[in-house]
Amino acid sequence: MTEPIVTLVDDDEAVRDSLALLLNFRGYRTRPFASAEACLEAWRPDWRGCLLLDLRMGGMDGLALQQALLQRGSSLPIVFLTGHGDLAHARVALKSGAVDFLEKPYEEADLLKAVAEAIERDTREHATHSQVAEIATRIERLSERENQVMQLVVAGKPNREIAEDLGISPRTVEVFKARMMEKMQARSVPELVRMAMQADVLR
Amino acid sequence: MHAIKLNISWRVLLAFGLASLVLDVLSNPQTVLPLALAPWTPLPGLTLAFLLLYGLHYAPLLIGVTFLANMPIYGVPQDWLPALWAAGLLMLGLWGLAGLLLKVWRIDPHLGSQRDLTLLLMVAVAAAWLDASVHVFSRSPEAAPDAWAWMADLVNFWVGALIRILIIMPLVLVHAKVDWRGWRNWPIWDWSRARSGWTGGWNLTREILLQGIAIAVALWIIFGFKYTDEFKFFYLLFLPMIWIAMRHGIQGATIALAASHVGINMILGWQGSHAITVVEFQMLMLGLAVTMLFLGMTVTARRATEERLHQREAELNQAMRLASAGEMAQAIAHELNQPLSAVANYARASRSMLDDPARHGALLAETLEKIDREANRAGQVMRRLREFFRGGGLRSENFTLTELINESLSYVKRRGERQGIQFKLALDESLPSVMADRVQMGTVLHNLLSNAIEAHVSSPEPREIEISAKRVEGDMIKVCVTDNGAGISSEMEGRLFESFATSKAEGMGLGLAISRTLVQAHGGELWLVGSQPTRFCFTLPISGPKT
Numbered sequence: 001m002t003e004p005i006v007t008l009v010d011d012d013e014a015v016r017d018s019l020a021l022l023l024n025f026r027g028y029r030t031r032p033f034a035s036a037e038a039c040l041e042a043w044r045p046d047w048r049g050c051l052l053l054d055l056r057m058g059g060m061d062g063l064a065l066q067q068a069l070l071q072r073g074s075s076l077p078i079v080f081l082t083g084h085g086d087l088a089h090a091r092v093a094l095k096s097g098a099v100d101f102l103e104k105p106y107e108e109a110d111l112l113k114a115v116a117e118a119i120e121r122d123t124r125e126h127a128t129h130s131q132v133a134e135i136a137t138r139i140e141r142l143s144e145r146e147n148q149v150m151q152l153v154v155a156g157k158p159n160r161e162i163a164e165d166l167g168i169s170p171r172t173v174e175v176f177k178a179r180m181m182e183k184m185q186a187r188s189v190p191e192l193v194r195m196a197m198q199a200d201v202l203r
Numbered sequence: 204m205h206a207i208k209l210n211i212s213w214r215v216l217l218a219f220g221l222a223s224l225v226l227d228v229l230s231n232p233q234t235v236l237p238l239a240l241a242p243w244t245p246l247p248g249l250t251l252a253f254l255l256l257y258g259l260h261y262a263p264l265l266i267g268v269t270f271l272a273n274m275p276i277y278g279v280p281q282d283w284l285p286a287l288w289a290a291g292l293l294m295l296g297l298w299g300l301a302g303l304l305l306k307v308w309r310i311d312p313h314l315g316s317q318r319d320l321t322l323l324l325m326v327a328v329a330a331a332w333l334d335a336s337v338h339v340f341s342r343s344p345e346a347a348p349d350a351w352a353w354m355a356d357l358v359n360f361w362v363g364a365l366i367r368i369l370i371i372m373p374l375v376l377v378h379a380k381v382d383w384r385g386w387r388n389w390p391i392w393d394w395s396r397a398r399s400g401w402t403g404g405w406n407l408t409r410e411i412l413l414q415g416i417a418i419a420v421a422l423w424i425i426f427g428f429k430y431t432d433e434f435k436f437f438y439l440l441f442l443p444m445i446w447i448a449m450r451h452g453i454q455g456a457t458i459a460l461a462a463s464h465v466g467i468n469m470i471l472g473w474q475g476s477h478a479i480t481v482v483e484f485q486m487l488m489l490g491l492a493v494t495m496l497f498l499g500m501t502v503t504a505r506r507a508t509e510e511r512l513h514q515r516e517a518e519l520n521q522a523m524r525l526a527s528a529g530e531m532a533q534a535i536a537h538e539l540n541q542p543l544s545a546v547a548n549y550a551r552a553s554r555s556m557l558d559d560p561a562r563h564g565a566l567l568a569e570t571l572e573k574i575d576r577e578a579n580r581a582g583q584v585m586r587r588l589r590e591f592f593r594g595g596g597l598r599s600e601n602f603t604l605t606e607l608i609n610e611s612l613s614y615v616k617r618r619g620e621r622q623g624i625q626f627k628l629a630l631d632e633s634l635p636s637v638m639a640d641r642v643q644m645g646t647v648l649h650n651l652l653s654n655a656i657e658a659h660v661s662s663p664e665p666r667e668i669e670i671s672a673k674r675v676e677g678d679m680i681k682v683c684v685t686d687n688g689a690g691i692s693s694e695m696e697g698r699l700f701e702s703f704a705t706s707k708a709e710g711m712g713l714g715l716a717i718s719r720t721l722v723q724a725h726g727g728e729l730w731l732v733g734s735q736p737t738r739f740c741f742t743l744p745i746s747g748p749k750t
Contacts, residue, residue: 010543014577018548023569024557057539081544083537106542108551 004049004119008032009039009065010081011057019052026112028119036060037045040068048126049116050099053088055082063089066096068174075125077118135199146180146197149173153180153189154196209260219253219265220272223592223600226371227273229465244290245269247334247364248371249295251326254301255312256379262298266290289341296333300326300690301329312455314376315507320500324493327372332364372459372465415445418463426470437487443519444491448499452506456499517614535588542581549574550638588740599747603636604644604672604680611648612670632743634680638747643721647729650714651684651739658688658737674740682739690735699731 006028010016020030029049030128033039036053037060044139051069053062060068066078077099090101099121120138145166152162157185159177164168186192209518226246245265253261269290304310312318339357421439440463448456467484549570556563556570560602612626619626652668669685691699700719715729722729722741729741 012545013544013582014573015541015548018545018552018573018577022548022552025552096573103284104544105547108547139269 002027003122005029005031005047006049006115006119007039007076009036009045009051009052009057010036010054011035011059011060012054015054022108023109023115032152036062036065036068040065043069043072043074046074047074048122049076050115050122051076051077051078052115053080053081055093063093063096065094066098070096075122078104078119079114132199135184135195139199141183142180145176146183150177150180150184150192150196153177154193210258211261211264212257215253215257215261216264216268219249220268222249222375223269223272227276229468242292244286244334244337245297246367246371247293247330248327249375250294250297250366251330251368252372252375253300254298255304255310255376259298259302259305262294266294268734272293285341289337293333293337300330301334312376312381314373316504317497317500320373320453320496323372324369327365327368331361331368331403333362334368335360342547358486359482362489363484364489366464366485366492368491369496371461372456372497373453374461377453382735384567412624414443414447414450414455414459415462417446418459418466422463422466422470426474428469437484437491440491440693441494444495445498448495449502451499452503452561453496453499454503460495463491464488499744513616535584538584539581542577542584545577546574549577556589597640600641601636601638602641602668603632604682604743605630605632607641607644608648608670608672608682611645611652614649615652616657619652619659619668621661622656622666624656624659624668625668627667627669627720628668634672634674635745637680637743637745639725639743640721643725644743647718647721647741648682648684649719651741654687655684655737656716657687658686659689660689662688677741678745679727681740681742681744685736685738685740687736690737691731694735696731696734 003180006023008016008019009054010019010032011034014031016034020032023030037058040060041052053065055062060107062080063080069076069078078093078097079100079102080090080098081102081104084106093101099118102110102114139147139150148166149162152165157165159170159173163173163175166173176185181187181192184195186194186195223246224250246269250262252263253265255537266287304322305312308322311320313322335357339353339360418440421443424439425436444456444459444463447459449574452456467488471484489552553567553570556567560567608628608630612628616626652670655668659668664689666685670682671685672680672682675681701713718741720727722743726744727742729739732740733736
């Protein structure tokens with residue numbers, strides 16, 4: 001798992017450099033780019049953290065980069081930085097899922113808050129995503145019988161009914177159920193139900 | 204049901220009576236048949252024009268006015284009842300025709316287009332026929348012994364009436380809007396101002412005089428030579444008429460037609476022409492009248508289109524100028540934001556470095572260096588900006604402020620007049636020309652005029668804006684713009700010239716700030732003299748900015 005990094009895109013060298021310096025001192029790792037094109041080229045799906053984008057740039061601007069990244073399936077939260085009076089742009093950016101919009105000159109507290117929130121959101125989303133993926137792989141590893149038993153357990157049926165439904169003895173159900181609980185790494189039936197719901201709802 | 208309120212003005216009736224009298228005196232006795240009903244019947248051209256201009260409800264009154272006006276000359280006729288009938292019939296016809304023009308065809312009574320003129324011409328033909336029939340039918344039987352003579356009289360009278368209608372009606376319609384009481388301010392009297400073009404000054408007066416002389420000369424050639432047939436040279440009259448129509452449009456054409464018609468009638472009266480030559484003359488005159496009216500109308504319509512285009516262009520220019528001011532403000536904001544953001548970021552980081560100076564000493568020095576560099580960069584933006592307004596962007600040329608004030612006024616005049624604002628000019632005519640940037644001074648004037656107009660948005664009448672210019676001490680010219688609009692609140696007064704201070708919903712608050720900068724760059728000053736009425740003045744050195 002890669003650690004969170006603040007990816008900075010600003011075509012103004014001084015702004016980029018100073019922002020990176022400040023964020024470094026506030027405990028963030030940064031990855032600066034001088035243009036949207038350079039950032040897009042370097043982008044990889046496993047990037048974690050957030051994006052800090054200047055709205056107005058020569059060449060590709062911040063909004064275009066946002067769209068391009070969305071198209072490639074990036075879910076990195078974006079914080080936009082802008083000069084005065086770009087209200088129309090701000091609306092477009094926020095509609096496309098930008099987390100925040102900072103107007104230059106901004107207060108340091110606002111910047112740090114926006115960055116922290118963006119990273120937290122990314123971490124949370126990433127965690128949920130990986131949890132769901134984990135549950136999905138566990139379910140995949142179940143045998144057909146174990147899967148059937150799991151479905152019925154989650155549906156709330158006692159062992160006797162499960163045995164009737166599947167046409168096997170309650171004793172055999174006990175065995176399948178124990179093996180299934182072990183594979184799913186569930187310590188109790190409620191935990192199993194929660195996992196199943198998470199996987200179902202979020203898949 | 205609404206109560207119908209008829210608006211009747213005695214001035215209209217008086218004008219109609221006087222005009223009837225004048226036309227009676229001027230009309231050719233040859234073409235007016237000596238009839239009992241003469242004092243009753245209104246003149247069709249004049250009547251149509253008045254009905255179109257002032258309302259159809261004037262119809263019955265106009266008969267009365269005609270009678271009153273004619274009574275001193277003709278006395279009360281003996282067969283007054285049939286005469287009144289004939290007059291009523293004629294009036295009814297004219298009333299119907301005027302109604303057709305106004306309600307069905309919806310023409311502009313002041314003749315705005317070729318279409319209006321064409322429809323008017325058709326109505327004139329019908330009105331002339333009505334006039335002719337009423338007169339010829341109501342004659343005593345012995346006036347025309349057989350049907351042929353009777354027909355000839357009808358046609359003769361018809362054409363004569365048509366000419367009179369075609370000359371009188373457009374003349375009245377086109378000039379009805381003229382401000383007669385302001386005759387002292389007409390550009391033709393204004394010989395002192397050396398204005399170029401046809402719009403005013405001595406040039407215009409001279410041209411009109413020459414055109415009058417040209418008509419007189421043409422008439423003299425047509426009628427003056429004893430040994431030529433009277434109408435052989437009639438076409439010569441077309442030359443000055445075309446000249447006039449081309450230069451002065453429908454207004455000039457109608458006046459020139461009337462003048463030459465009166466002139467010809469007087470000459471024919473002196474010479475005692477025979478009836479047959481009158482018919483020939485009538486046809487020529489008809490051709491002349493129709494040609495000149497259409498030519499004049501074409502010129503006027505084209506000129507109106509040109510003016511509209513010019514107006515549109517000026518508005519567009521203004522919009523572009525304002526848009527670019529907005530863009531510039533954005534660009535400046537962006538340019539300044541970058542170094543300022545960087546300085547702020549560096550400073551915040553530096554503060555953290557001070558927590559452990561031993562470890563970050565070198566980095567701190569480097570960062571402070573960067574802060575200095577960015578501060579300089581911001582300073583450079585400001586310097587570039589100042590150069591843009593000052594010396595660097597200044598293109599001085601020689602021009603008179605009177606000219607520029609008139610030009611600036613022409614851009615906003617229509618907007619102001621739509622709000623019922625009267626513009627007063629108090630310009631010292633002997634102002635010397637100045638050396639200054641014409642575009643920048645135009646921007647200053649435009650800002651002041653726009654503010655003055657906007658101050659009138661919700662102010663009571665009378666709404667006035669006065670622009671004055673005079674020479675003051677120290678070789679300066681002082682220009683003031685005064686409005687009696689909403690005034691300036693005391694709270695606003697202190698911040699007037701600050702950037703982004705505005706009382707308008709859609710203002711940037713840059714107008715006065717930029718204007719003052721521009722005036723100061725020229726070595727002048729812009730200040731507020733009084734807030735109620737609001738008066739802004741600025742001075743400008745005649746010799747231009749000192750370098």
